[in-house]
Every structure is written in structure tokens, then in C-alpha cells.
Amino acid sequence: MGLILDKNQKATYIRNSIPYVIVWNSNLDYFILNKENFFLYTKYQEDDVDEHLKKGYPKNIVGKEFLYDDSCPAYENNKFFTKMCKKFTDTVINNRLKRCMNGRITQDMYISLF
Numbered sequence: 001m002g003l004i005l006d007k008n009q010k011a012t013y014i015r016n017s018i019p020y021v022i023v024w025n026s027n028l029d030y031f032i033l034n035k036e037n038f039f040l041y042t043k044y045q046e047d048d049v050d051e052h053l054k055k056g057y058p059k060n061i062v063g064k065e066f067l068y069d070d071s072c073p074a075y076e077n078n079k080f081f082t083k084m085c086k087k088f089t090d091t092v093i094n095n096r097l098k099r100c101m102n103g104r105i106t107q108d109m110y111i112s113l114f
Contacts (some may be wrong), residue, residue: 015033015036015073015075016036017036017100018075018081018084019035019084020033020074020075021047021065021066021067022064022091022092022097023063024061024064024095024097025060025062026060026062027098028095028096029101030092030100031100031101031102032102040102063095065091067084067088067091068083068087069113095099105109
């Protein structure tokens, strides 16, 4: 039998598992954080993330883009989620961001930067 979550627990889980903000540095390396300001990464990238944090990343932040706000939370419905995905793509393309320091995004694990 699987884990059963109520509506609030499910919303919290999803909110913590999807991108909320993109920040980037002068090298156009970008970092993706969730609503709680946690760095999203896969469980297989833990060593890479630890190395980024030991180096003090994210450094030299020159840009920040929020992907949704409280009036249209991406974790609430498909329309808002699709809007967040479009804004994510537009932000990466329009700012010519080069390398995602998170790697492939999943909800497996995340760590705090702050």
C-alpha cells in the first residue's frame, strides 16, 4: 500500500519538488531553487552538489527570476504549472543561460543553500 497524503501534504510535497526561482551568475551558470529556497537535485548528484556548495556557489549572482507567485502557484493546477514551465524555458533562453548547476531536476532530494 502506498503513502496516502491529504490535500495540504500533497501541495507541500509538490511545492518543495518543483522550481520556484532561477538565479544565475556572471558565467551564466544557473541554479534552481524551490519555494523553500532549497537547491533541487537528484539523489545521484549529491557529490556534485556538495562540491558546488564547498566552492561557495552560487557566487556572483547577477540575475534572478521567479517562476510563479502566490496568486498562481504552479503546484495548484495544470494551467499554472504549464505557465511556470514556459517561464522557466523563456528565462533560460532569453538570458542565454549555459549550464544548470543542479543537473536534471527531480523531486528525489534537495538541500538548503541559505
